[in-house]
Amino acid sequence: MGAKGAFLESRPLNPMKWFPFAEASGSLHPIVIESRHPSGAKVQIGGTRFMAPLLAFSRFVDWINQNIGKVCDWLVLLAVLVSSVNAMMRYGFDISSNAWLELQWYMYAAIVMLGASYTLKRNEHVRVDILYMMLSRRGQIQLDIAGIIVFLLPACILIGWLSWPFFYQSFHMNEWSSNAGGLLRWPVKFLIPLGFGLLTLQGISELIKRVAALRGYDIPDLEAHYERPVQ
């Protein structure tokens, strides 16, 4: 009996396990990193009351996109396998199907549309960095905040909105590929509004993190450092 009790006791209900995004990964206590008061006194603006729920939302979005990003990682390898096996089958055994050919670019489409938000989280979308590199870390964060509000969010919302009818039309008529043996077409069209939706969410999350960082919060998830991608 005691053993059973101990067994139960040893596994306390841990909501954090199921909702890892709820786990505070950064300090919620404002840390003043920089003084902004003209007198030079360290000032602390805002409190945790306002930022905490926003940061929780930001962690939730990050968590979603991170996991979607992981799926996309595997799609790269799967696409390689499908493409190479398909090519070998065609020459070795004269077996070919449009379904396999289409599956390749379906996966590629998923990598592009769904991986973009994780790439944004990692701050790996390429920039023209001549001026950007001259800015202080603080200046870079401010530039990003302006950029997200002026460029990223409007563009993503607008394209997402434009692409909805494009998907819905296909969905409504239950569109299939026009190739013999092809795949159902609307899921891949759905990737466009979905991708831009996720990107909008991630943009909001990045915005929250950057605003919080400016207000003195310590945000370990913030990839403010930018490096040009390797070519």
Added chain:
Amino acid sequence: MIPLEWMPALMFAGLVVFLIIGFPVAFSLASVGLFFGMISMAQGFFTIDFMQAIPGRIFGSILANDLLLAIPFFTLMGAILEKCGLAEDMLESMGQLFGPMKGGLGYSVIIVGFILGAITGTVAAQVIAMALITMPVMMRYNYNIRYATGVLAASGTITQLVPPSLVLVVLADQLGRSVGDMYLGAWGPSLLQIALFALYTWFITIIRPQDLPPVPRTLTGRPLLIKCMWGIIPAGVLIFLVLGTIMLGLATPTEAGALGTVGAIILAVLRNTQMTKMDKTAYAAGLVAVAGCLVAAYTVGMKTVPFRISFSVFFASVIWLCWRAWQDKPLHDLIVEGMRATMRITSMVAFIVVGATCFSIVFAGVDGNLWVEHGLTSLPGGVWGFLIAVNLLVFFLAFFLDFFEIAFIIVPMLAPVAQKVLEPVVGADAALIWFGVMLCVNMQTSFMHPPFGFALFYLRSVIPKSISSADIYWGALPWVGLQLIMVAIVIFMPITVTFFLDKPHGIDPSTIRIESAPPVEEDDMPPPSFGPPR
């Protein structure tokens, strides 16, 4: 009210301003397009229906694009090859082979740079690998430091130009030409480029022999031969897998990338893991089966039982070796790390195209293409004036734009004009190939010129701190000069590009042509046009 004639110029200015701010290019591009699209709608130049073309174009020419699908494949292949020691082996054997000549190490770096470029090649991987191995030797034998850094950076960069470079694939896509033709066109300039490099090295050995002293061999005879074979044969097999299959029309460039990745994984297994008896058997069986396939294909044909049996054996052997790669912990980690980086790079690159698509749809809507055409055709000097102006433009843009940005933003604007202007010189088919290869040669310089040249950054990160950055910068200059001479050669001697194109090359280019650029308004994507080459 803004007159329609002003819109393209305003858009172009907006593009420059929005990009230079430093926000990620993909989103800046998209918003500059959408922003001017909104203005145009307010002015009544077009309606919202016109903007509705954007999702269709994103879908049709980016997501359903079989050529851009090659990006993740080539990237992953590069990531795996970078770590599997192929560059090291080739450099060591070439260094042994050419070492005793004056400037021998220089020649070996140039040759290895070219061969590695013909397999895959990211500039980063190539420069780093070559510098790590060669630089210590060069320093020990008192090579001139500026020469050493220059030759390493330049030979690493040439991978951009040597087929099957990703740059050529992307340019082929943007110019709407076949990748196979693009490759054929690039052979001439890339061979000439290394010839120029070698010539320069030889020239230095004449005027300043003390700068490039000979290095004695440590291996001779049979061990040297084995070392050379071990360096060359795997490279040869991979070159065949990637380039051979494209040139023979056996695979599309995309599939060749995938096959090359599998080849790279197998190569990594053969070199880095402890092979069990089973592995060796599988490997040997695979080799025998390849020979069997070739014999069967040439004697009884491909759709016969003997061919299929040997192919099955080969297939099984490949699967076994790939499975072994997966079981090997370091290799497994390498592949996983590679695919992560690949995912982000693919998404990043494709999103530049998404942004560029938003821009170019609106730009075309306000007659921007006519504006560019008018501006470029009214230049003095006709064809040569046009080419020189365009190349100067690209050369200076390359100071602060990446290759991908130039390819996706600038090239689509220039392509229609280039087709029209260059047609009288080399004919309709070759015009854009010539143009594309020329831009490709030109864009090499973007890796090389101080202060933003990437090859120089990579070099800086791996060579000893005792070498000053000034030496790296000065060392790079003559090689930038050589690259520019090459641009001039390509401009004034189109034969360097068209030479291989005009010759009958045994295959019908149409079998490997992949048409991109599907119709804009069409909802349904065109069928994937890379059916089995017949």
